[in-house]
Amino acid sequence: MLARFREAQLPGIARLRRLADEGRMPEPRSFPTREGRPGFARALRAAGAPAVIAEYKRASPSRGVINLDLTPADVARMYAENGAGAISVLTEEAHFQGSLQYLSDMAFAGVPLLRKDFLLDPLQVLETAATPASALLLIMRMFEGADDVREMIELAREHSIEAVCEVFDEADLDMARWAGAEIIQVNNRDLDTLATDLAVSRRLCRTRGQGELWISASGLESPQQVAEMGDLGFDAVLVGTFLMSRPDPGAALKELAEVGRSRKAALDAERAARRDVVRSGEGRPER
Template sequence: MLERFRQAKAAEIERLLALEDEGSMPPPFEGERPDFLRALWDVGPGAVIAEYKRASPSKGDINLALGPEQAAQAYRVAGAAALSVLTEEDHFKGSLDFLARMAPAGLPMLRKDFILHPVQVIQTAATPASAFLLIARMCEQEELREMLALGMAFDLPAVVEVFDEADLEKAQALDPDIVQVNSRDLDTLTTDLARAERLGKLKPEGQLWIAASGIATPEDLDRMVQAGFDAVLVGTSLMCGADPGAALKALTRRTG
């Protein structure tokens, strides 16, 4: 599955490298970036990163009718601590433009895509994103190190995603500020929160951890908090209905 995603990004990376060679890359974003890390720490355990996710390989089309602006505002009103924005086009029907369209909601945004080359970090820095995703399994350790450092030069922290103990060991050698544990099995595409619970026992003090995939009910959220996670990233279960804001309120048991 990850190799399919890698191949899908090849043309984009080539295009960005050509722009870089021409000196035509867009300049860094000059507006305000809400602090992604601080927003999650401030809310504390149970903070929700609400995702705008129109489609996925496992679910197909999820909610193509809901615009990014509508989703961002609904999530803000419903109490999301931050937003996750799918920008991958081929498999998730996302767009880099969604970041600018969702920025007026005022929440920090995680660019969720397959970032494989430093030039994609530079591209991200030209948007209002407050953080970007790095999947440990998709990159060599030195590539991860380079992109982490480049992100910090732009004041863009990386969320380093892991699926198992080997991924976690690779990530922890880089001492990232944020680790995301994904409970999805990449071979079967099924989810099992026991995976996050198992890895959660390895969480060091002071590092912010996010649980992702398979979180659909208040009980799931409570389970991840009990497992030691500081935040959760939730997409499909919020987006599959007509009102993602109401779904977020139900997840967090918020009535206001």
């Protein structure tokens, strides 16, 4: 399946190369505030433990058509109002009926946007820089080596775009770290077989590095599973098909997001209590 995804990227890359040769690549997007693009990792850390990245996905190879009725604006509004820490936007056209335009259509909601696609070429990073996206997805198995990934990450950083490095196993994780990844997304779906297994997240989370932000993606369909990922140490979960296939995606998101908000409130209270104990101990006179 990955070979098909890669092949589907080639016409778009060829188009971007023609634009680059002609000096007609789109200019990087300008933002009205000094802060620029909404911070992706910062928003996730503030939203919950774990935060929910809610995905706009019209179709997929594993499910076919999921939901063609809701517009990007409809979904952005629902997600923003119901606790999304960020919004993942499928822009791949051939297999997911996505569009780069959806990023612009959803930016009004003020929630950080992740461009989810099968990116291969640095020109696609520059293409992303012309959109409101705060982050882009880099799938380790799409690249031949860590140097190629590092080039994409560094170019993204030059344009204040955060790179989310997607892994399926320990070899992918090693590649992501060699490339300088700071955000790790564990995909529970094997992109060759399309089967999902949460055991992938359960296994890989044991190797989480200090300072990394971790996301569990695919196969998450209940508050209990979201809570489990939080207990395992994931900072966020990415949920797409489950939300888009519900009669009311906003209500479904609200239920999942409440798990992370409640856990974060409890953790924050626990940390505050520990700080108070330390301060009270520091203030006692020596005997």
